[in-house]
């Protein structure tokens with residue numbers, strides 16, 4: 001299958017200007033400006049295939065939004081090549097954007113003063129969506145996203161969650177082949193998040209729309225994406241299956257035990273006691289070193305157990321561990 | 331009182347940081363000063379004095395109005411309105427300082443900053459190009475300074491009052507445009523009021539707008555003396571008292587309304 | 594083209610509808626704007642009455658210059674509202690401009706359709722009234738050429754001011770804020786054009802002849818219409834350069850606009 005997004009050694013540098021100080025400095029700034037370069041995206045290559053739903057994650061300032069801006073044609077790369085859906089995004093802007101959709105969680109595509117309905121109707125004309133297609137799409141999205149209660153409310157008076165749902169609808173009315181979602185769940189409550197996730201899943205599964213999603217909520221990724229790309233300091237550090245990542249780096253697991261009697265030293269090989277409170281003891285162990293069943297077996301041979309529970313390390317903690325300890329750098 | 335001076339200080343410092351904006355504003359006002367001066371020179375031709383206003387006085391007038399625009403911020407000030415519309419007003423009302431004084435402090439700081447990096451340099455440059463009139467005595471300088479302080483108080487109280495409209499309507503910008511249009515008309519900003527027919531000039535002098543632009547300029551170029559001078563100051567004081575009292579009354583109503591209806 | 598126009602009108606209709614939501618207050622605002630702006634001319638007329646003429650031009654003659662400039666500027670300010678650099682800078686900073694770039698429609702057209710300030714009618718009305726006053730106070734020897742040149746001039750001035758707005762809006766790609774200095778050429782330009790320009794010092798005249806060629810759009814053409822002597826001793830054809838200058842300026846401003854967008858796409862907001 002042919003890749004729908006091809007990024008080849010993509011880089012983007014920003015110039016950060018430093019102003020001269022003082023009143024005369026303001027004059028001098030006009031002619032002589034000093035700057036430093038920020039390598040926001042640094043030599044990044046990847047391919048994305050039709051129908052994929054990919055999570056693009058990384059800490060703040062990693063370069064996610066910059067990548068998305070290049071993919072959507074808003075920014076011209078400093079170097080490298082990008083081809084999306086057969087177009088070079090920034091070159092063939094008008095033709096290219098007909099086939100994509102984009103939602104930026106921080107801002108809206110809709111008209112601030114217009115009711116949602118009018119905004120959507122305007123998009124119909126802008127994208128030249130055939131009437132029957134428009135009606136079909138609108139009806140089905142209205143239902144899933146539950147837009148009906150605020151169809152006639154001006155966008156400026158919508159809550160964040162309502163606005164995001166309206167924006168998602170707006171981004172998909174013209175049946176784009178692929179959509180870019182930059183933090184679509186930012187600031188939403190649990191219920192709204194769930195609704196947005198279901199919608200993303202629906203679009204990807206039922207329509208085969210390719211989706212590139214950035215988020216800071218690991219649960220989004222865990223629920224939606226098979227493949228993730230992790231970027232930090234402008235470099236892609238990981239590109240592969242999400243489960244693999246968690247399996248590999250989230251190796252440590254937790255075993256909580258309630259013993260039937262008190263033991264002075266309830267030790268066991270290959271597991272560490274991390275917490276202890278009377279008969280309640282918590283062990284941590286590595287998947288590579290020992291399996292859970294073996295550990296439980298060994299424990300129950302030496303001690304009398306009343307109750308126990310095995311847990312994986314929370315996904316969020318795994319990701320934080322990766323970011324903080326830079327586990328992906330070799 | 332301490333909070334008041336702290337507000338002035340902060341606002342002053344902030345004003346000084348807008349260097350590029352101030353520089354560009356300075357140049358703009360200077361150019362407009364040149365335009366107006368050229369028109370006045372073309373009007374005067376050989377005449378040296380009309381209605382008691384000399385050509386030198388008229389040119390000084392053109393330079394001085396442009397130097398004072400930024401300081402008095404006469405025709406464009408919607409800062410308070412914006413805080414009402416974006417909700418910052420809530421935090422401001424909770425400050426342990428009188429709301430009027432709070433904004434007055436901000437405005438004094440702004441005005442002073444603007445005077446130093448925009449008004450004064452502009453007038454200095456302007457005076458290189460034209461043979462202008464300067465106050466002749468220390469007393470005249472002091473009277474001018476006093477009239478400017480009073481003028482700022484009038485100008486601020488007027489702008490404060492106009493901005494308060496935003497407590498009632500989401501459309502106060504339109505009211506502002508009209509109200510600032512009035513200051514535009516009656517302040518003598520376009521052409522020296524002395525060149526108008528007497529009835530109109532006298533009327534403008536009585537308004538808060540004439541009192542805060544035309545009067546200080548008259549003091550500066552020294553064509554007002556004795557009883558008339560005293561009268562001018564009395565008019566200024568009248569407007570300060572009236573507008574401040576009125577501002578506080580309206581403010582109290584507005585706050586009540588804001589509290590009851592939650593904005 | 595047809596599609597673009599119909600889309601533009603659709604966008605504009607939305608703007609107009611929302612501005613006419615409260616018709617009474619809208620009319621009030623338009624009229625008060627016309628009055629406030631008109632007062633500047635009234636102040637000039639009162640002042641001029643103390644002197645008689647300015648640079649050899651009578652009140653009626655100046656009123657023709659003045660009304661034309663106000664009318665055209667008002668028209669332009671309404672049609673090119675989207676390019677008003679006061680409003681365009683914030684649009685770029687807030688990322689709204691990015692949203693426009695994501696739509697499959699010509700970007701210039703979208704900016705045009707993004708704002709339409711109907712209350713500029715106040716300035717248009719004011720300009721018209723002053724122009725009519727000018728007509729009644731001055732003795733123009735109306736030939737067919739002179740009559741036809743008036744609408745041409747209006748169109749030229751609209752394009753001319755429009756190009757200044759486009760230049761101004763484009764600079765905000767770099768500055769990210771409104772630059773007051775641009776007012777010297779836009780509002781200042783229209784003020785300069787309201788007077789017989791030989792009254793200004795040489796430096797100002799040169800600035801408004803060669804950097805921002807305002808002189809070719811009001812003063813020189815009006816010399817032809819009023820059949821006035823030209824104290825600057827310019828050849829007669831300078832009265833007829835307006836269309837050429839206006840179209841070139843407009844073309845240049847669109848080039849610069851394109852260049853600005855290119856640059857914006859390579860530096861980001």
Ligand SMILES: Nc1ncnc2c1ncn2[C@@H]1O[C@H](COP(=O)(O)OP(=O)(O)OP(=O)(O)O)[C@@H](O)[C@H]1O
Pocket residue numbers: 014015016038039040058059060061062063064065066067860861862
């Ligand atoms: N317009 C710009 N000019 C200069 N530097 C910029 C610009 N936009 C982004 N940057 C810088 O580029 C780097 C990458 O920013 P980017 O917005 O792509 O990060 P991100 O991964 O989307 O972060 P976040 O999770 O916080 O949204 C950061 O260091 C940022 O400060």
Ligand SMILES: [Mg+2]
Pocket residue numbers: 064065066182
């Ligand atoms: Mg981002």
